Amino acid sequence: MSLILGIESSCDETAAALVTADRRILAHRVAGQESAHRPFGGVVPEIAARAHVEILPSLIEEVLAEANIPLGQVDAIAATAGPGLIGGVMVGLMTAKGLSLSANKPLVAVNHLEGHALSPMLTDPDLAFPYLLLLVSGGHCQLLFVEGVGRYRRLATTIDDAAGEAFDKSAKLLGLGFPGGPAVEKTAQEGDSRAVPLPRPLVGTAEPHFSFAGLKSAVLRARESGRYTVPDIAASFQKAVVDCLIDRTKRALMHAAGATALVVAGGVAANQAVRGALQQLAASHDLPFVAPPLWLCTDNAAMIAWAGALRFEAGLVDDLDVAARARWPLDPHAEKARGAGVKA
């Protein structure tokens, strides 16, 4: 059974993991850099890259030691090759290339989004292709029809901010700190989600995409008006995001004939209001709802190793001159969403 070493370094998490093609996670480590970026109110690419190159080698050795597996027993080395912050991606990919050459094991260059897209299968053996995936993180907000390994149809993406970005920016506007998602969710518990009238951009429109920039501006205006409490704004904002996600996902379900399940992945899937609403939506369509455990929803290397395992078993390996890519759409045939300024 193939055994894959996975490496992730595309944003502000440095991670390494050992995963088998029969879904055993032998070891996995994630080193966050939150405290390094907090003074800047967001992820600083150069600081992230500096941290990755410091941390990654020992993380890899820890993972091998913890699983008590010599590198020679690994069948392939998988690393995120994009999309993401290019300086960090290069650190992980170059380390993987070095491992690949010295251990004489094939290299698998994994698309970070593919890692997220396939991650639900790692913990749910019953999940079968095709399924509809809502990927909601700090950098991405997409609906993907996942048909098989390497076969993804992008049904929708954001035309401006990602959902997690909207949480982070709104948290900043409300003085709740970074990262904003968990802070907004916590504060929202004490607020009334009907208290503040906020827009639901693109809801009900024929185009399939997401938009959150207008919502963030409305949060700023609500704050500046002085008429609302922070918890009420947080609760109303969270409700507006949920409404947008549900409306767009519902629309995508009409274009996802044959889907066996509704799946969510990405950091925003940690949000209980988002999860709850998606669960209801799935139930109303008689579909199972699959949400990977929270640690697998945020950036990690187990999902990269897993995607690497599936690609390796399908014979999809890469040469040592493969390039790191800041942008790398999962579905190269997807039409450009107007104004899409997002990583993919």
Added chain:
Amino acid sequence: MLLVIDSATEACSVALLDEDRIVAERHEIVGRGHAERLIPMIAELTGGMKPDAIFVDCGPGSFTGIRVGLAAAQGLAIGWSVPVHGYSSLALIAAGNFAQGEADQLTVALHGGHGQLFVETYAREPFRVLEPLQSLFPAEAAAAPAHLVAGSGAETLVAARGHGEAVTAYPRAADARLLPTALRVLPPRPLYGRAPDAKPKM
């Protein structure tokens, strides 16, 4: 057998050394694209052979180039179970240029960020740093003492200073054999020479 990896500047340079002898080398001025070229170059050079140790350029130079070399070296070191050591790009250029001439002193100048130069001055005998590393604008760098200036920023410095001799040079991995041992066993950690640009928002 020693493997030397240098991708800290516009050069993508690798060498295999047997003590002080060059067994093989590849030296290309690539500007960009080190991340794609480097490992295939090393694969060609080593041809399946495992070296006893790795030496890598830790900078200063391009932030990304430094990390490309270090990350590759660390990955190789884990797979081969061999040690990694670091050296400075400026010391390497100094050693290489001392070997080609008679000068007693040499200033090394490399293009850094924001129009600045990384500048350091070395003495030949014994090989040592005379004036420590600074990141300076060309006008400030004009105070550099040595007549001979080598590096990617040599012409810029000499033009700003108005006198002296400029030798445009990039770090060549094979020159690691010319470095005193103490200068090629630095910890394998980046020598960026400059802080990141970001300023705290608080």
